[in-house]
Amino acid sequence: MTAAAILEIRDVSKSFGAIKALTRVDFTLRRGEIHALCGENGAGKSTLMNIIAGIVQPDEGAIRLEGKNVTITSPSAAQRLGIGLVHQEIALCQDATVAENILMAAINSRRAPLMNFRRLYADAQKIMDLLAPIPVETPVADLSISNQQLVEIAKALTLDCRVLMLDEPTAALTETEAQRLFAIVRDLKARGISIIYISHRMAEIFSLCDRVTVFRDGRYVATDSIASVTPNDVVRKMVGREITQLYPEKLSPERRTDRPVLSVENLSYRQGSAGVSFTLRTGEILGIGGLIGAGRSEMVQTVCGLRPKVSGSVELNGEPVSIRTYSDAVRAGLVYLSEDRKASGLFLDLSVASNISALDLRKLTTPLGLLDRRAEAKQATDLVERHGVRMGGIETQVSTLSGGNQQKVAIARLLSVGPKVVVLDEPTRGVDVGAKVEIHRLLRDLAERGVGVIVISSELPELIGLSDRVLVIHEGAIVGELGADELTEEAIMLLASGLRQQQSNARQVQNVA
Amino acid sequence: MDAEIKASSPGLGGRNWLRLGSMREAGLIAIMLALCVAMTFASPHFLTWGNFRAMLMSFSIEGIVVVGMTILLIVGGIDLSVGSVVCFSMVVSGALFLMGLEPWTASLLGIGASALIGAVMGFFVTVIGLNHFITSLAAMVIVRGLCLVITKGTPLSLFTLPPGFKAIGQGSFGNVPYVIVIFIVVVAIFDFLLRRATAFRKVFYTGSNEKAAQFSGIKTKQVKFWVTVLCSTLAGFAGVIYMSRFGAATPTFGAGMELNIIAAAVIGGASLNGGSGTIFGAILGMALLSVVTSSLILLDVSVYWQDMIKGCILLAAVSIDHFLHRRKS
Numbered sequence: 119m120t121a122a123a124i125l126e127i128r129d130v131s132k133s134f135g136a137i138k139a140l141t142r143v144d145f146t147l148r149r150g151e152i153h154a155l156c157g158e159n160g161a162g163k164s165t166l167m168n169i170i171a172g173i174v175q176p177d178e179g180a181i182r183l184e185g186k187n188v189t190i191t192s193p194s195a196a197q198r199l200g201i202g203l204v205h206q207e208i209a210l211c212q213d214a215t216v217a218e219n220i221l222m223a224a225i226n227s228r229r230a231p232l233m234n235f236r237r238l239y240a241d242a243q244k245i246m247d248l249l250a251p252i253p254v255e256t257p258v259a260d261l262s263i264s265n266q267q268l269v270e271i272a273k274a275l276t277l278d279c280r281v282l283m284l285d286e287p288t289a290a291l292t293e294t295e296a297q298r299l300f301a302i303v304r305d306l307k308a309r310g311i312s313i314i315y316i317s318h319r320m321a322e323i324f325s326l327c328d329r330v331t332v333f334r335d336g337r338y339v340a341t342d343s344i345a346s347v348t349p350n351d352v353v354r355k356m357v358g359r360e361i362t363q364l365y366p367e368k369l370s371p372e373r374r375t376d377r378p379v380l381s382v383e384n385l386s387y388r389q390g391s392a393g394v395s396f397t398l399r400t401g402e403i404l405g406i407g408g409l410i411g412a413g414r415s416e417m418v419q420t421v422c423g424l425r426p427k428v429s430g431s432v433e434l435n436g437e438p439v440s441i442r443t444y445s446d447a448v449r450a451g452l453v454y455l456s457e458d459r460k461a462s463g464l465f466l467d468l469s470v471a472s473n474i475s476a477l478d479l480r481k482l483t484t485p486l487g488l489l490d491r492r493a494e495a496k497q498a499t500d501l502v503e504r505h506g507v508r509m510g511g512i513e514t515q516v517s518t519l520s521g522g523n524q525q526k527v528a529i530a531r532l533l534s535v536g537p538k539v540v541v542l543d544e545p546t547r548g549v550d551v552g553a554k555v556e557i558h559r560l561l562r563d564l565a566e567r568g569v570g571v572i573v574i575s576s577e578l579p580e581l582i583g584l585s586d587r588v589l590v591i592h593e594g595a596i597v598g599e600l601g602a603d604e605l606t607e608e609a610i611m612l613l614a615s616g617l618r619q620q621q622s623n624a625r626q627v628q629n630v631a
Numbered sequence: 632m633d634a635e636i637k638a639s640s641p642g643l644g645g646r647n648w649l650r651l652g653s654m655r656e657a658g659l660i661a662i663m664l665a666l667c668v669a670m671t672f673a674s675p676h677f678l679t680w681g682n683f684r685a686m687l688m689s690f691s692i693e694g695i696v697v698v699g700m701t702i703l704l705i706v707g708g709i710d711l712s713v714g715s716v717v718c719f720s721m722v723v724s725g726a727l728f729l730m731g732l733e734p735w736t737a738s739l740l741g742i743g744a745s746a747l748i749g750a751v752m753g754f755f756v757t758v759i760g761l762n763h764f765i766t767s768l769a770a771m772v773i774v775r776g777l778c779l780v781i782t783k784g785t786p787l788s789l790f791t792l793p794p795g796f797k798a799i800g801q802g803s804f805g806n807v808p809y810v811i812v813i814f815i816v817v818v819a820i821f822d823f824l825l826r827r828a829t830a831f832r833k834v835f836y837t838g839s840n841e842k843a844a845q846f847s848g849i850k851t852k853q854v855k856f857w858v859t860v861l862c863s864t865l866a867g868f869a870g871v872i873y874m875s876r877f878g879a880a881t882p883t884f885g886a887g888m889e890l891n892i893i894a895a896a897v898i899g900g901a902s903l904n905g906g907s908g909t910i911f912g913a914i915l916g917m918a919l920l921s922v923v924t925s926s927l928i929l930l931d932v933s934v935y936w937q938d939m940i941k942g943c944i945l946l947a948a949v950s951i952d953h954f955l956h957r958r959k960s
Contacts, residue, residue: 290779424846445848454846462842467906476836476847483829491827531847 123182124149125170125201125281125310126310130179142179143338145331147281147318152303152313154323154344156356157333158550160520163316166333168483169284170314171203172196194223202274204317206285208614210258217254220272245272248309249302257430260341263410264295268302268480273482275306283314286411288322289440289548292409292576293611300326310479312460318551321579321607334358335627357552364555365583366562371391374586377399378436379570380421380452380539385430387420388413391594393430398539402559403571405585407578407610413594414456415618418541422449422454425535434538453536455528459521466517470509472497473516473527478535501530505560520551529560539570546580578607634691655900655952659915666922676930680806682925690921691814692876693892694868695912698821699862701896701913702831706858707838707905708756708763712748713866715774718881720745720870722778725787725880729844735797738871743869746860748774753856763859771889778882787880810872819866822910834858837903893939895920898948920944 127145131138140162147153155164163581171433172190185200190196196203217235218225220242225233226557230270242254249268267287285301288296303326307313317323324344325570332339332355339355345594353364363619366588377400384393394417398404418423421432422443432439432452439450447453465473475482482490482497498512507526509519509553516524522577525545532540545561546554561584565571575581581588582605590598590613598613670677696713703710724741747771755766765901802809825831836844837851844851847904872878899916901908927937 196707442846444846456843456846462840462846465836465843465906467838467840472832472835475832477846477851479829479832487829489829489832585889 122149123147124184126180126182127166127170128180128182130166130169130176131537132169132174132182135165138336140169140176140336142283143333143336145338146310146341147314149312150307150310151328152307152315152326154327154330154334155314155316156318156323156330156352157339158356158552160335160550161333161356162336163333164285165336167203167285167314167316168284170196170201170281171556172201173203174447184218186413194227195275200276200278200280201283202276202279202281203283204285205273206287206289208263208268208270208290210266212259213257214253216246216252216256216258216269216272216557217259219258219269220245220254222273236449240619242272245275245277247307248272248275262295264291264298267299280312281314282314283316285316286318287315288317288319290410292411292614293578293607294409294615296322315346319577319579320352323352324349325517353551356550364558365569366559367579369402369565369586373401373435379434379568380572381433381436382421383431383433385417385420385432386428387416387430388423388594391428394594394596396589396596396599397484398569398570398572401561401565402586403565404573404589405581405588406574407581407588408591410576410616412591412614415543416594417591418454418572418574419544421444421447422452422541424454437556450533451536453477453532453535453537455532455540455542456469456546457543459524459528459548464516464524467515469513470502470507470516470519470527471495471512472503474498474531474534477531480521481535497534498530501533502527505533506531506556520553522549522556525549525553525557526560529557533564537569539572540564541572541574544576546575546577578610580607581610582607590614638905655713656909656912656915657897659912659919663915663922665720666919666926670922670926672744676929677926684806684811684927686918686921687811687814688808689924690917691808691810692869693772693888693895693916694814695817695872696866696888696892697895697913697917698817698910699865700892701899701901701910702821702825702834703858703862703910704742704893704896704901704903705764705825705838705905705908706718706834706855706902707841708855708859708862709767709893709903710752710763710859710862710866711889712752712768712774713862713892714885715771715778715887716745716748716863716866717870717873717888717893718778718883719748719774720867721780721874721880721884722787722882724780724813724874725789725873728789729787738796738874741871742864742867745870746864749855749860749863752863753859756859757852757856767849775882775886780881782882784882786882789874789878789880792875792878795872797878800872800874810876812910813872817868818910818914825910835906838907891920891941892943897943900952914946 123146123541125147127143129142129144131142132140143162144164145166146434155163161259165174172192172195181190187372188199190199217239221238227486239254246252246254249272252265252268258269267290291299297568303313315327316598327344330347330352331341331467332352334356378397379400380398383395384391406414406418416425417525420427422444434452436452441447441452460466465476471494474497481601482494484490492598495512502509502512505526507530508522509523516527517529531536546557549557561571561573573584586602587606588600588605588610589596590600590610592614593616597616676682700710700713712913720741723744724737727737727740748842752766752770755761756763773830799809804812832848833854836849837854841851873884895917896908896913897903898919899909899912901913923940923944924937927940
């Protein structure tokens with residue numbers, strides 16, 4: 119069955135200055151379908167979304183909505199046509215209520231001098247109820263991230279919404295929250311809303327969407343029915359070359375050792391909670407899974423001295439180390455990559471070289487207290503060459519690099535101190551497929567050279583594809599450990615949601631009885 | 632790609648700041664040269680050593696304060712109290728001298744008292760967690776109040792200062808006043824340190840992204856504290872030179888100075904969001920304002936117009952900067 123097209127994009131081009139963001143692209147959205155739009159960063163997905171949402175105007179080409187040519191001059195014009203865009207980042211007024219956020223545009227265009235809160239709440243609740251029963255009088259700041267995401271969607275929805283665009287809506291969500299969102303998206307589809315879905319995550323696309331369109335370098339590549347392609351096909355089209363293997367080879371059984379690089383003993387990082395213990399062995403990549411908020415980042419940050427610990431001890435290569443501050447950890451050879459590259463990872467307005475130097479300035483300091491710029495440049499050049507950072511030179515401002523290259527710079531900084539253990543929190547978030555493969559390869563190389571590697575990831579396929587062993591955290595405690603042959607999404611989710619641990623507790627109780 | 636990297640890495644770190652800054656500095660120099668050429672034709676008094684010395688003198692002492700302010704802006708702070716602290720240092724040193732202390736000792740204590748003001752502000756910013764703007768606004772008023780309390784509102788007459796001390800502000804090496812020499816030495820030292828010293832690199836890291844700096848093991852609170860103290864200390868140092876130059880300590884001196892200083896730093900490329908700025912640029916900003924003032928005087932423009940024109944220059948500089956930044960991103 120082929121439904122009629124609701125939205126057609128024909129021959130649309132758009133340039134920003136000298137940069138051609140879109141070159142004569144086509145795109146057809148059928149009525150009532152969920153249509154995935156894929157492409158690496160810079161492929162032109164966001165530009166197309168912004169054109170459809172009226173945020174930018176195309177240089178040429180036509181947009182047809184239900185067969186009629188339309189010109190979408192502004193976001194409010196798009197909304198009047200029944201087109202809504204949910205941006206990737208949550209941008210809500212945190213102190214205002216859900217209702218005020220949902221109807222911000224309507225409030226703005228209303229002529230009445232005073233607010234009619236009763237009507238506002240009633241109208242907003244009608245829209246919110248399409249998604250989830252969130253009371254609209256609540257201030258946004260009181261909602262969880264996933265509920266805030268739903269408010270963002272409610273903001274884009276109108277009661278007569280026809281086309282809804284979602285730009286990486288699961289980027290900040292945990293697996294369970296994402297599943298809940300998918301159910302809502304399917305429900306919207308059942309109500310006859312046509313959905314354009316942007317995501318980097320193949321698993322999502324293949325479970326949720328009907329068709330997939332791939333863009334590369336601002337050009338249309340192909341549109342396929344999901345049933346007729348595999349994730350590898352889509353990735354190949356996105357990167358324009360064959361990626362034979364998404365994830366590097368795992369540690370072979372014969373090379374496995376029991377020699378610990380890092381042992382954490384009874385570490386308590388929340389007042390009053392029980393301590394956690396775990397070991398990282400030479401040569402392996404240890405994954406840490408769990409829901410957002412389960413305490414994964416807190417736990418590793420405590421190990422690295424970035425948060426105060428309540429109790430517990432840490433051993434590196436069998437030697438006890440005292441880590442009170444992050445500087446202690448760095449000196450001992452234990453380094454941490456923060457999950458939010460832009461907010462807490464990089465100095466965006468500084469150069470590649472100075473970003474790499476930040477972790478250990480002492481090494482680059484002459485006895486007079488001056489910075490040894492020759493040594494700094496040499497260190498930066500060595501590291502970026504070794505890790506294939508693509509850029510103009512080590513004096514390039516980091517903000518001008520792509521997400522993948524920025525992340526490589528952040529990792530190069532960790533490696534500048536010759537670490538014994540690297541802990542990476544969401545190392546490939548917001549990184550396109552090609553760079554992701556390179557980063558995974560790099561982590562595997564490190565592990566093979568004997569550096570301990572710990573990876574926290576919310577993306578289950580990555581956790582499974584990359585790790586030799588996974589620890590699952592639930593409410594601050596390690597609730598399970600899965601070896602390479604036990605790694606499935608289901609097994610991780612059962613542990614992460616606390617289901618399996620309850621069962622095993624029950625069994626223990628029975629055993630005791 | 633390897634060749635590309637090698638070609639563009641001549642072995643100098645920190646070049647990026649220099650390069651981004653130097654565009655701005657070249658622009659400032661060009662504007663100033665154009666203004667100087669025009670003025671040379673417009674007024675016969677412009678291109679004389681006397682006029683240049685007057686211009687240099689007029690911004691030399693403030694220039695020392697600009698150095699501290701620029702570093703503070705780079706770390707992401709601001710200090711509205713510098714005008715009051717300059718005055719405080721004068722008044723404290725002057726009062727201590729009148730109480731019978733050696734002028735040198737009195738001056739050191741005055742500078743120390745200024746540093747203490749900085750330390751108190753630094754405490755409120757880093758330990759209590761207030762922002763620099765509000766903290767220094769409060770300090771500006773409080774310290775001005777202290778000056779009035781110490782002097783009971785009347786200027787201290789310090790004509791008894793020994794000639795050796797007065798020489799700092801009034802003497803010269805041949806044709807070059809000591810004040811200018813001190814200014815150039817201070818600027819040269821801090822410009823060099825800011826570009827080359829590891830300790831000051833931490834200032835850039837902290838101002839560029841405080842969280843990322845913390846995640847690199849940099850103690851950002853300490854960095855902010857010491858930069859706040861440095862800014863007040865340099866203001867105190869400037870106050871002592873003013874005292875030597877004027878032979879008096881007026882409790883209302885320096886009111887409004889902070890605006891001129893911040894304007895100069897910003898015209899010179901310091902960002903109010905932190906993370907960027909150079910001392911050389913800030914001094915050029917100061918020099919530009921001074922050339923403009925001098926030109927207006929020589930052209931017989933009423934003094935009432937001066938502030939307005941300075942304000943317009945600030946607005947233009949910041950607008951151009953904003954425009955260039957937006958274009959880039």
